Amino acid sequence: MDSLYVAWRYVTWNRGKTLVLIASITLVAFLPLALQTLLNESERQLRTRALDTPLLLGAAGSALDLVMSSLYFDDEVPARIDMRAPAVIDESGLAYPLPLYVRFMARGAPIVGTTLDYFDFRGLQLAQGRLFGLLGEAVIGAEVSMRLGIGVGDSLVSSPDNLFDIAGVYPLKMTVAGVLADSHSPDDRAVFVDVKTAWVIEGLGHGHQDLARTADSSVILRQDAGTVTANARLVQYTEITPENIDSFHFHGSAADYPLTALLVVPDDDKAAARLRGRFIDDSRYQLVRPNTVIDGLMESIFRIKQVIDAVIVIVAIATLLTIVLVFALSLRIRREELETIFRIGCSRMTTVRLLAAEILIIVTVSAVLCAGLLWLIHINSAALVQGLILR
Amino acid sequence: MSVECHGRLFRISVIQWIVWGLLLCGCMSAVAADRLVVYSVNYPLAYFAERIGGGHVEVHFPAPAAVDPAFWMPDADTVAGYQGADLILLNGAGYAKWIERVSLPRRKLVDTSRGLAGSYITVTEGVTHQHGPDGDHAHAGTAFTTWLDFNQAAQQAGEIAAALSRQRPERAAAFNENLQRLQEELLQLDSRMQALAAAQPGLPLLASHPVYQYMARRYGLQLRSVTWEPEVQPDDSSWRELQSMLVRQASHWMLWEGNPRMETRKGLERLGVQTVLFRPAMNRPATGDFMTVMRANIEALTVAFDAPD
Known part of the structure; x- marks a missing residue:
């Protein structure tokens, strides 16, 4: 007990040295354990989302881009498919499709164009308001609501597609109809709209004054018997309101409207296998199992982690050698002090006990600190993974 | 029999009636909970659903009496009603343009003229006009009064029966029986029209x-x-x-x-x-x-x- 007291007095007197030693040991222990915790959590989240999504249909190309865009709303936009794809799935009679159009952003949050069936499929619950009902309405994730400080009845403007394209699509002011409850998934940081609203943002649908009845002839470029052609002066509505919603319409064939992916929900495993068989040699589409794609991604991540682990082992060895050196030098500096302890009648074992007590105190404090930090990481791992890794 | 005995019998009888009443209410609410909620975009489809579904469906057609359902725009509450339905019957052929401006769950949509898509009639001329309390409209695009060809109406009724049966397979026999009766009546109308035109x-x-x-x-x-x-x-x-x-x-x-x-x-x-x-x-x-x-x-x-x- 006396040895611990004397050792405690020594480490508190030499604060600088003690703090450096505690910080070194804490970091060496904490880093690999924290990395492992975060990787485990990211793997859990990636796999859960992937396992919850039976099949994904997209344009032929990178399967990883398709999965990352459709499941985690990654910035990378995969090649597009069109509205003929849902009809292909419907006609198979083996599954039902959920359209996804993930291309635009609103104040840093991805805009996910989909249908109401998506909320049922993901089991998402509303914290406030209702699901989108009219064109131009949005439902926002819990994190978006918290980060931007907006709720039901507030507005959200879509970001321009390209800052340098002055003739590009107009930003659309969307009304928040509902806020989702926290789901600890990428849905928390997304803005959900009807896929038709996403097409309005794209410019495929729009609303404007009635050209057949306008008194402003300056907006008319040409007028034939049955056709009125407007010029660029015609102002399109940038917000959909009950007053102008009737003027919104879509141009072109609905079959040509774009999607980035289809979430395909087969009736059963047999239907999934039959459906996959149909798309094996398809040159336009790829039908992937997100779980398989994520397996490949995790293999790559774990290969990288093995390299990081090796680096950490080397750093740990270097740190331990440094600590041994610090203690060895410390013994040399403290030679006179230890000699005095011996001369006043203490045994050599007392000196050893004193040094052991000092090491015990430093290691114990480091262990407590490390455990505290790991606990913080553990309880915030879902949010940290969302914010740092799967963003 | 004593007065006390009469009183006891009366109490037992009252309790029996209460129990029977509760059982009846329970059965009725169970039947109501089992009923499919069906929303339609026009009256002919609502009528077909009522005829086919009978007591097993609860059919809603919320367009006000004074409006033309083809050019109507429902408010947010009415759209919420459609969203909450088990099935939403669409006429197809471009009928009810408001569908483009609202969000409806894709899985619940039943395009009753899906099988007729190859024989839709394209309308090239479209004079803008107005009737009723709704806004202006034109008929350019696809002709949409598909049910006035009673043979097509019978096919649309068939689509409704199939959709109802998918939702409630245990009632499929009853739905098919009702469908047959309805289709017979529609085909009688069809025969009468053909005979009339042949005159x-x-x-x-x-x-x-x-x-x-x-x-x-x-x-x-x-x-x-x-x-x-x-x-x-x-x-x-x-x-x-x-x-x-x-x-x-x-x-x-x-x-x-x-x-x-x-x-x-x-x-x-x-x-x-x-x-x-x-x-x-x-x-x-x-x-x-x-x-x-x-x-x-x-x-x-x-x-x-x-x-x-």
């Missing part, structure tokens, strides 16, 4: 509104349309347009969606044109149902075909 093939007819395209195609009617509204007095240019049509080909009968104004009727009579009320029944009729309206339509048309040319 005077090529009889030139006029229509006050371009809504009879499928009927004309199915029954071989020689039908030309103007774009007049029953409640609106045609202007001079409309009369001139009609006169030039009559010059090109004489016609003595004009089909109307609703009773025209007296002035319109008299103006037509001066041109030798009689009016025939042939209601498409897009909205729920004030009296009767789809079948009674269609039978009355055929009766009215019989006058034209029975008259000497």
Whole structure:
């Protein structure tokens, strides 16, 4: 007990040295354990989302881009498919499709164009308001609501597609109809709209004054018997309101409207296998199992982690050698002090006990600190993974 | 028997009635919970669903009586009603443009004319006009009164029965039985129309509104349309347009969606044109149902075909 007291007095007197030693040991222990915790959590989240999504249909190309865009709303936009794809799935009679159009952003949050069936499929619950009902309405994730400080009845403007394209699509002011409850998934940081609203943002649908009845002839470029052609002066509505919603319409064939992916929900495993068989040699589409794609991604991540682990082992060895050196030098500096302890009648074992007590105190404090930090990481791992890794 | 014994029997009887009442309420609420909630975009489909589903479905057609459901725009609460339905019956063929402006769950949508898509009639001319409390509209695009071809109506009813059966497979037999009865009645209407048209093939007819395209195609009617509204007095240019049509080909009968104004009727009579009320029944009729309206339509048309040319 006396040895611990004397050792405690020594480490508190030499604060600088003690703090450096505690910080070194804490970091060496904490880093690999924290990395492992975060990787485990990211793997859990990636796999859960992937396992919850039976099949994904997209344009032929990178399967990883398709999965990352459709499941985690990654910035990378995969090649597009069109509205003929849902009809292909419907006609198979083996599954039902959920359209996804993930291309635009609103104040840093991805805009996910989909249908109401998506909320049922993901089991998402509303914290406030209702699901989108009219064109131009949005439902926002819990994190978006918290980060931007907006709720039901507030507005959200879509970001321009390209800052340098002055003739590009107009930003659309969307009304928040509902806020989702926290789901600890990428849905928390997304803005959900009807896929038709996403097409309005794209410019495929729009609303404007009635050209057949306008008194402003300056907006008319040409007028034939049955056709009125407007010029660029015609102002399109940038917000959909009950007053102008009737003027919104879509141009072109609905079959040509774009999607980035289809979430395909087969009736059963047999239907999934039959459906996959149909798309094996398809040159336009790829039908992937997100779980398989994520397996490949995790293999790559774990290969990288093995390299990081090796680096950490080397750093740990270097740190331990440094600590041994610090203690060895410390013994040399403290030679006179230890000699005095011996001369006043203490045994050599007392000196050893004193040094052991000092090491015990430093290691114990480091262990407590490390455990505290790991606990913080553990309880915030879902949010940290969302914010740092799967963003 | 003592008074006390009577009292005891009375109490037991009251308790029995309460128990029976509770059981009955329980059964009724269980039946109500089992009923499919079906929303429709027009009256003919709502009628078909009611006939096929019987007591197993709860059919809603929320368009107000005064509006044309094809050009109506429901409010957010009504859209929420559609969103909460088990099935949403669409007519297809571009009917009810409001569907483009709202969010409906894709899995619940039933396009009843899906099988007819290859034979839709494309309408090239489209005069913008207005009737009822709704905004202006034009009929350019696809002709959408598919059910006025009663053979097509029978196919649409078949789609509804199939959708109901998918939702409630245990009731499929009852749905199919009801469907057969409905289809028989629709095909009887079809036969009557065919027989009627065969009486005077090529009889030139006029229509006050371009809504009879499928009927004309199915029954071989020689039908030309103007774009007049029953409640609106045609202007001079409309009369001139009609006169030039009559010059090109004489016609003595004009089909109307609703009773025209007296002035319109008299103006037509001066041109030798009689009016025939042939209601498409897009909205729920004030009296009767789809079948009674269609039978009355055929009766009215019989006058034209029975008259000497």
